Amino acid sequence: MAGKRRKENQHGEAAASERSSSKRRSQPSKHRRDRHGAEADDEEQEYLEPKLSSRILEEALNQQKEILAEEETQKTGSTSTRHAFTAAAVEAAITRLGELDNDDDDDFSETQSQYDGYHEIDEEDEKVLATFMSKDAGPQRTLADLIIQKIKEKDAQVASEARPLPQLDSSIIDLYKGVGKLLSRYTTGKLPKAFKVVPSLSLWEDVLYLTEPEKWSPNAMYQATRIFASNLSVKRAQRFYNLVLLPRVRDDILKNKRLHFALYQSLKKSLYKPAAFFKGIFLPLCQSGTCSLREAVIIGSVIQKVSIPPLHSSAALMKIAEMDYCGTTSYFIKLLLDKKYALPYRVLDAVTAHFMRFLDDERVMPVIWHQSLLTFVQRYKNELVKEDKNNLDRLIQHQKHYLVTPEIRRELKNSRSRGEKEDDAMLISSSASVINKTIEEDRWNYPAVPMEED
Known part of the structure; x- marks a missing residue:
């Protein structure tokens, strides 16, 4: 009997161990759970962002409808054209843009080294060239300075504000302020569609001002240059180069004594429109009278490397x-x-x-x-x-x-x-002085070579 009980206990323990092992096999590993959880979070994030943006645009559209209804009831005439620029225009531009998000293949990451445009710059030459710089040149104007000046000219109430806001829809202001915060810490990846449609907007300068371009990361500046160089006209691209890209490049060279790699690539990309590059970057830099030798060497290297039309x-x-x-x-x-x-x-x-x-x-x-x-x-x-x-x-x-x-x-x-041609007499005199007679050699007439015994 004792032997029979021992056998039953052994069988029971074996069955219990099999059940526990099968339970362990049925449960996914911690690594797999973490991975599937991360994928689920990513999927949830992918679906949340469009919903959030659509809600913002929906609220902006409702606000626009209310404004139009008030205009019809009050019949006070046409209001400012800036109020007509609301989220409806942004949404229409986004729908025209479609799903063109596959052009971010050559993004830059923050791990890439900075381009310093390293050249041996002689300090003595730099001091000599500094004597020829203009002493009365004022500070360089940026996009923020231009927009603030326009706002203060039209509205005296905001003259005391440090950074006044343009007269746009509140939804548009909130939307592009959020885009500006994203661009300030951007490293790599896709850009918001709301930013990609800025070149197609009528008030693109005001909208760009809301994103605070002076705070963009270098990689965001490169992506913005790609978008604006491809989609803006020559005159608009010239203004973007002159008011946004050039001040940022000069500030980076002044602070770091070198130029960030992404900003250097931005200069190369800006030559996609040569006329805008020369009118917006090259000529204003020369006209400023304050271009340093280091700036000239770095920006000049872009001109050396890129093919430019002769005209x-x-x-x-x-x-x-x-x-x-x-x-x-x-x-x-x-x-x-x-x-x-x-x-x-x-x-x-x-x-x-x-x-x-x-x-x-x-x-x-x-x-x-x-x-x-x-x-x-x-x-x-x-x-x-x-x-x-x-x-x-x-x-x-x-x-x-x-x-x-x-x-x-x-x-x-x-x-x-x-207009002159080479003189025939000169050719004759020069050819007469040349000996054209073949040299006759005697292979048996070798010069005497002294031996060591001699």
Whole structure:
């Protein structure tokens, strides 16, 4: 009997262990539970965000209907056009945009290293160029300054406010303030659709002002530049480059002594519209009179690396040649000349007149000025008029550099002038001096080689 009880106990323990093991097998592991829980949270988050945005837009539409009803009942005439710009326009633009969210393939992450545009910048050259900077140049205007000025001109009650809000729907203000907070901490991923439709809005500057572009992260600035460069017209893109992108780039260089990689990519992306780049970034930077050598080197490297149509580069070269001289202007002139375009005669004459302005200048010109003159003579010496060559020869007698000036003089001397052809007599005389007779050698007539015993 005792043996029989022992066998039954053993069978009972085995059955219990099998039941416990089957329960353990049926329960998912902790890792799987966590993973499925995270997926469920992600799915819930994906469905919550559109619902939340649709509710906001629905409330804005209801508010717009109330405003229209009040206008009809009161019959007080047409109100401000700014109040007509409500969430209805935003929703219509979002519906036109559709599901175009697949263009975020080349996003940047915060783990990427900063681009410092590293070049050896000589401190002495920087001090010399600083003497040619404008002393009376005011602070650079940004989009915030422009919008605040417009608001204060139209409404005297907000003159005391530090950052007044434009006269827009309250739902629009709340929506784009939230977009601005998201852009301030953006690193990678998709952007809100409400931000993607900003280029198609009539009051895009006011809406962009609500997002506070000066607080955007560098990666958000790159994504914004991609969107605006692709969807804005040339004039609007020029304003975005001048009022948003350029101040941000200059501030980053001033604070960090280098440029963030995403901001550098923003400059390259802005050249998608060359006319807007030159009118919104390049020419205002030269006109400011405060462009430092570090800024010129970093922004100039973008011009070096990106292919630019000759027409836009020629127009930009002529414009900066006619500007008041700043030390870094010579650096930009040298960059554009090194691209080796076939420049029109009008541009060449403007560059020649630019250098001839320093004929009676008593200042000691920086080395980059002499280098730009040498580059100009090397590239286009055969396209210069004889009179211009004589004037340049007088110029280098006044403005001298012990290494560069002899090279300039040699290039001017050994070149033909515009419209001239090489003289046939010169060709004959030069060919007569060349020995064309074949050299006869005797393979048996070797020179004596001294031996070591000798």
